[in-house]
Amino acid sequence: MAVEPTALSTRILLLLVWVHHDLSFLVTLCGSITILYVDCVERPRGEDQYHMNQQEEESIRAEVLSLVRGEKPEPQRLIALLQRVQRHFGYLPRTAMIELAQFLHISPARVYGVASFYNQFRFSPPGKYPIKVCLGTACHIKGGEAVLKVWENKLGISEGQTTPDRLCSLDRVACIGCCALAPVNVVGDRIEPCVTPIRVEGLLLAMGVSPQRSTPEERAHASADREG
Numbered sequence: 001m002a003v004e005p006t007a008l009s010t011r012i013l014l015l016l017v018w019v020h021h022d023l024s025f026l027v028t029l030c031g032s033i034t035i036l037y038v039d040c041v042e043r044p045r046g047e048d049q050y051h052m053n054q055q056e057e058e059s060i061r062a063e064v065l066s067l068v069r070g071e072k073p074e075p076q077r078l079i080a081l082l083q084r085v086q087r088h089f090g091y092l093p094r095t096a097m098i099e100l101a102q103f104l105h106i107s108p109a110r111v112y113g114v115a116s117f118y119n120q121f122r123f124s125p126p127g128k129y130p131i132k133v134c135l136g137t138a139c140h141i142k143g144g145e146a147v148l149k150v151w152e153n154k155l156g157i158s159e160g161q162t163t164p165d166r167l168c169s170l171d172r173v174a175c176i177g178c179c180a181l182a183p184v185n186v187v188g189d190r191i192e193p194c195v196t197p198i199r200v201e202g203l204l205l206a207m208g209v210s211p212q213r214s215t216p217e218e219r220a221h222a223s224a225d226r227e228g
């Protein structure tokens with residue numbers, strides 16, 4: 001009987017966890033896979049976008065060291081320190097996570113594994129216009145997912161990402177406390193009530209952002225077509 005590749009990988013993963021009898025092994029493994037994915041898929045896509053020079057990396061390292069000053073290097077403080085770093089930078093720069101790993105004497109894969117487990121953490125800098133799509137129960141029932149899809153298509157990014165020009169970033173959030181106005185989006189610091197897919201383009205125009213940006217894949221196809 002044929003086994004689906006995803007089912008097979010899940011079984012291998014469970015077998016490895018069973019062999020190691022250790023959940024932290026799974027976290028580290030997931031972290032390593034995520035780092036590999038970011039390096040192989042996400043990073044090349046946004047390489048110029050978030051490229052830091054040595055001076056910027058040095059400055060991030062110094063800022064992280066000052067953020068953890070007075071802390072004991074205890075791995076159980078990881079989530080609290082990740083939250084502190086994200087509050088300071090607005091996201092978790094890769095260099096900051098590596099510095100944090102060194103400070104806590106744990107592997108960068110473990111830091112990445114923990115950070116990527118929680119959707120409160122983001123890995124790209126927030127845009128000038130942060131867009132948050134509420135997907136709490138009320139907003140979900142009233143079509144929040146469809147609205148999120150339209151934002152993704154119009155901006156050419158997925159949730160958790162920032163456009164290459166850093167104008168817009170897109171995130172899903174849980175209930176923001178105004179369910180009567182569902183589905184709700186937060187654009188910048190403005191709450192937008194009753195957002196339908198059709199309203200998304202108007203909201204973009206109000207921000208001065210031209211909609212219908214193409215996705216990286218569409219741009220690659222378009223340039224291949226031009227050259228062909």
Ligand code: FES
Pocket residue numbers: 134135136137138139140174175176177178179180182183184
């Ligand atoms: S579920 Fe969206 S505001 Fe409550």
